[in-house]
Amino acid sequence: MSGKLKMDEIAALTGYSVSTVSRVLSGKSYTSDKAREAIVSCARRLGVLDSLSSGRLLINGIAVFAPLRTFTARGDAFYLEVTRGIAEAIAPHDVYLSYCGLDEQRADIKVFQEKANNKNINAIILIGIDDPTVHKLAQLLDKPCVLINSQDKEGLLDAVSPDHRTIGNRAVQYLFDQGHRRILHVTSLRRETMYWRLEGIKEVYRQYQIPFDTGRDLLVTEGFSEDESERAIGNWLRETPREAWPEVIFCAGASMSTGIRRILENVGVEIPGELSLMTTDVQELDAHIVAAVTSITIPCRALGVEAVHLLQNRLNRPSAPVFNLLLKGKVTDRGTVTHATRHAARVTVAR
Numbered sequence: 546m547s548g549k550l551k552m553d554e555i556a557a558l559t560g561y562s563v564s565t566v567s568r569v570l571s572g573k574s575y576t577s578d579k580a581r582e583a584i585v586s587c588a589r590r591l592g593v594l595d596s597l598s599s600g601r602l603l604i605n606g607i608a609v610f611a612p613l614r615t616f617t618a619r620g621d622a623f624y625l626e627v628t629r630g631i632a633e634a635i636a637p638h639d640v641y642l643s644y645c646g647l648d649e650q651r652a653d654i655k656v657f658q659e660k661a662n663n664k665n666i667n668a669i670i671l672i673g674i675d676d677p678t679v680h681k682l683a684q685l686l687d688k689p690c691v692l693i694n695s696q697d698k699e700g701l702l703d704a705v706s707p708d709h710r711t712i713g714n715r716a717v718q719y720l721f722d723q724g725h726r727r728i729l730h731v732t733s734l735r736r737e738t739m740y741w742r743l744e745g746i747k748e749v750y751r752q753y754q755i756p757f758d759t760g761r762d763l764l765v766t767e768g769f770s771e772d773e774s775e776r777a778i779g780n781w782l783r784e785t786p787r788e789a790w791p792e793v794i795f796c797a798g799a800s801m802s803t804g805i806r807r808i809l810e811n812v813g814v815e816i817p818g819e820l821s822l823m824t825t826d827v828q829e830l831d832a833h834i835v836a837a838v839t840s841i842t843i844p845c846r847a848l849g850v851e852a853v854h855l856l857q858n859r860l861n862r863p864s865a866p867v868f869n870l871l872l873k874g875k876v877t878d879r880g881t882v883t884h885a886t887r888h889a890a891r892v893t894v895a896r
Contacts, residue, residue: 630849713745724885775804
């Protein structure tokens, strides 16, 4: 049956005009909630939504909730980049975006309900919000909801995240492939996702039957800032005999690598001649930093893009299984990690 005949049939079954049906199925927002609900429900029964092109977005308004720091000066650049991915995905469509800051663990429930229940909002995205009460309320809204970089305990909401476990595993496997075994991991553990990444790192050690010693192999900072990592590594180097220094420092963010690199240069350590350096990065945010540092890239903006696609899928297929989409990272060699045998040779020559 042609598209025109399908619209005629939907119009006849719902009592709305063909032009109204066309507006709804094209994702236009200037139709009433009652008309939109009736037309989308009828189109779903007739199988029309299954054949709609992925380019159409049947959403009028999306409420995006993220940690408060996302929307402050010098705040969370990672999550801000995710919101840019969302905006990029809806740019070709007539969709209203609303942003709201919430506490990650103890969100203001009244604010969430007020924003999420707005009549202009028919889809929700939660970025980095771990509050189980918010997750529970989102399940009861009868609106598609996607979590980004978080998971609800009951597993009833669609989610998209970096595959933190695999990202940690792949990065350290790369270092082990270069012959390195003495690695200092510098990270913050303020979110559960960073524990997932640490588990991926430890898996490589177990694979090689090497014990992971948290006192020797792990340096935990409060955050991911350049200055904080510089102070932490500076103190660590002063307190640790030179013969106990690692072959590689692997840090959890590009800003951290800048601070670490500065302190290593200040104490006269050559990179990568004497000590290799690797980081994780967000390509869109850290291009000016990571151009000179070997890294594993987290697909940050893609998280927002894929979240919008998951919303569309949930709207088209409300009974589909719950999705947990994990995005992989990619290692890029930029010359700050050398083979372990070269470190060993230089140490021998120096002695």
